[in-house]
Amino acid sequence: MFIDQADIHVHGGRGGNGIISFVSNRHHMKGGTDGGSGGSGGAIILRAKAGMSTLYRFQSDSIFRGRPGSNGGNNNKKGARGKDTIIFVPIGTMVFDRKSGGQIADLLSAGDEVVVARGGEGGRGNKSFTNSTRQAPRICERGAKVQSHALRLELKILADVGIIGRPNAGKSSLISLISGKQAKVADYPFTTIIPNIGVVNFDDVHQFVVVDIPGLIEGAHAGKGLGDRFLKHIERTRMLVHMVDLAEAQVRDPLRAYQEINRELAAFNPCLTKRRQLVVGNKIDLVEENEVERLRARFAESAIQLLPVSVVTGRGIPQLITKIYHVLQETTIDKGKTTVPWRVYRYSDKAGFSVRREGNVFILRGEAIEQLVQKLVLDSRDAREYLGGRLKKMGIVRELVRRGIVEGDLLRIGDVELEFHN
Numbered sequence: 439m440f441i442d443q444a445d446i447h448v449h450g451g452r453g454g455n456g457i458i459s460f461v462s463n464r465h466h467m468k469g470g471t472d473g474g475s476g477g478s479g480g481a482i483i484l485r486a487k488a489g490m491s492t493l494y495r496f497q498s499d500s501i502f503r504g505r506p507g508s509n510g511g512n513n514n515k516k517g518a519r520g521k522d523t524i525i526f527v528p529i530g531t532m533v534f535d536r537k538s539g540g541q542i543a544d545l546l547s548a549g550d551e552v553v554v555a556r557g558g559e560g561g562r563g564n565k566s567f568t569n570s571t572r573q574a575p576r577i578c579e580r581g582a583k584v585q586s587h588a589l590r591l592e593l594k595i596l597a598d599v600g601i602i603g604r605p606n607a608g609k610s611s612l613i614s615l616i617s618g619k620q621a622k623v624a625d626y627p628f629t630t631i632i633p634n635i636g637v638v639n640f641d642d643v644h645q646f647v648v649v650d651i652p653g654l655i656e657g658a659h660a661g662k663g664l665g666d667r668f669l670k671h672i673e674r675t676r677m678l679v680h681m682v683d684l685a686e687a688q689v690r691d692p693l694r695a696y697q698e699i700n701r702e703l704a705a706f707n708p709c710l711t712k713r714r715q716l717v718v719g720n721k722i723d724l725v726e727e728n729e730v731e732r733l734r735a736r737f738a739e740s741a742i743q744l745l746p747v748s749v750v751t752g753r754g755i756p757q758l759i760t761k762i763y764h765v766l767q768e769t770t771i772d773k774g775k776t777t778v779p780w781r782v783y784r785y786s787d788k789a790g791f792s793v794r795r796e797g798n799v800f801i802l803r804g805e806a807i808e809q810l811v812q813k814l815v816l817d818s819r820d821a822r823e824y825l826g827g828r829l830k831k832m833g834i835v836r837e838l839v840r841r842g843i844v845e846g847d848l849l850r851i852g853d854v855e856l857e858f859h860n
Contacts, residue, residue: 441494442593442670445496445588445589445591446502446588446590448482448554449503449504449584450555450585451481452479452504452557452581453476453557453560454507454560454581455476455581456476456579457564458578460472471564472512472513473510473565474514475516475561475562476508476509476560476581477508477510477520478519478558479504479581480520480522481555482554483524484543484551486526486529486530486546486550490528491635493591502525503523504523504557505521508520516560519557529546529550530545530593531544531545532593533591535587555586556584558581559582576820577818578815582813595635595649597635598677600650600678601648601651601678601679601681603681607681608720609681610650611749612720612749613648616648633671640763644763649675651669669703669706676766676769677715677716677762679758679762680715682717682720684746692733693733693740696717714765716761717743717744718745719744719746734746745758791837792804793841795841799848802834802849802851808851808852811825811851816856845860
């Protein structure tokens with residue numbers, strides 16, 4: 439099933455914990471610290487892969503969690519880093535942050551990738567806290583938690599040629615004929631409800647990729663007939679083959695039908711009006727020769743060259759393929775590669791903090807201090823003294839005292855509440 443849009447949630451792997459450990463063997467009678475740090479968690483990476491053409495798998499598989507880092511060990515052993523999780527997506531997948539709506543990446547080539555969730559840092563073991571005045575600290579950190587991100591994936595098909603036109607103009611029949619793609623074909627509107635992709639072999643050496651866009655109608659740019667879902671797939675084509683149905687000339691003017699579709703292209707994206715077009719008049723097997731010539735002359739009055747073909751009999755098809763190939767040789771388009779790194783939104787000053795008082799509870803906010811408290815294991819006197827020293831160095835204790843905090847008042851930092859002692 440062709441799915442070109444999906445929502446997913448990604449969570450980087452949590453970092454491993456550091457540990458408290460001391461040397462204990464006959465060669466080190468006085469001991470010493472040897473608690474290792476935890477490994478960092480694994481990242482979530484989206485990578486474009488050739489051969490994929492739909493986001494269908496994400497309909498049932500939409501939550502991805504990175505692998506956690508391993509805990510540290512004794513003898514200063516650092517925990518192993520969590521293995522990255524690679525999620526394969528089709529070439530042409532665009533990645534958006536659902537919260538901000540901002541674009542994160544546009545994966546245009548096989549192998550293009552973007553990190554959408556980084557793993558958490560590993561916590562430090564007590565060996566990392568040892569210094570000249572702190573010889574045997576009972577201090578360690580937990581691995582850092584990671585944020586989750588809600589993402590939207592949108593697929594825009596990458597093809598050389600986009601085949602457009604009203605329903606029943608013969609687009610699916612054409613792609614079946616020139617590429618061997620067995621597209622569903624029937625004599626009623628909107629037979630094609632998904633884009634069909636085919637590869638045309640020009641001369642056993644050169645190929646080009648074609649996609650037929652489901653029948654466009656007036657109001658398509660605003661979503662009528664699901665047109666807005668299909669029009670986006672035209673944006674990355676290098677040229678367009680615009681098919682009109684000459685057999686319905688008595689019912690609908692082919693030139694007006696052509697102009698109507700071009701108005702929809704312009705309303706959806708004005709840049710599409712500059713895309714090179716070959717205008718193909720199909721079903722000449724059902725039209726008298728003099729009528730074909732009359733229609734060619736009518737298009738010519740508007741400076742449009744009409745290429746008459748019959749998909750049923752194959753008449754004019756070899757010439758059309760040759761024409762498409764030569765136009766492609768002359769045409770380039772900047773696909774606008776816009777892969778960008780994941781944006782991490784932080785406080786304007788990471789080291790900054792704010793204090794708010796609610797009765798005898800003082801609420802301390804600030805990215806750096808909240809991260810520190812979140813990671814520190816505060817069940818030892820050494821860890822609490824270490825935290826107190828950091829609060830003094832950052833100027834937080836001075837500000838708390840200025841705000842009126844006294845011994846015994848509660849200090850809340852993130853999810854942790856502590857009794858204040860100066």
